[in-house]
Amino acid sequence: MVQEAGQTTAGREPVDFFVSYSPADERWASWIAWTLEQAGYRTVIQAWDFVPGTNFIDFMDRGVTESAAVIAVLSRNYERSTYGRLEWQAAYRASPEAPDRRLITVRVDDVPVEGLLATITWIDLSSTETEQEARRLLLARAEQACNGRARPEHRPRFPGEAPAPPLPGDPPVQRGASPAAPRPPGRRRPRTRRREVTARDAGSGKTLLGEGPRCLV
16 A cells, blocks of 8 residues: 555654765764754654664655655765765655645755755855854754745835835836835746745744644644
């Protein structure tokens, strides 16, 4: 019998996230799993759960199929990992219409995010300056995957309200046109690329502590 994503076999505790990573990035994977479990989620990670005598292929298959979502720790090491590719692709195929809910991509170095992975909202921990910021980004993305939406922390500004006066040095805005955000130098991103989760999206993260939401209840 084919098992649906997020279902577990009898006697096993439901799993929220399966952490997929290259062995070279075990420190990042362990930090991610620890941070999520500290917030109340249940994770499965090879470094902690792959005990002697376990069949690796069976472990990988159960990790992908029995978890609510797969977290792919993106790096140049992961890019070369055959098993890592199998894991994230299996998660993607499990929910092709809403891959953001089944696959969470976390970049930990300067590896380019391209192809199918570029169509999924991803977070970049390699450029965060503090652990607190990295934690907020990770937990915000986890909550979005569990809830299936990215509701902002604060009430949006009323569209009919007069815009704030420009600051000195701001470029002039043409009438009838929306101010365009400056484009970073380098290659243009394809239109299918999903945006990166930022610290502003993450908010304060207070709702994720203590009795925080679980993907599986």
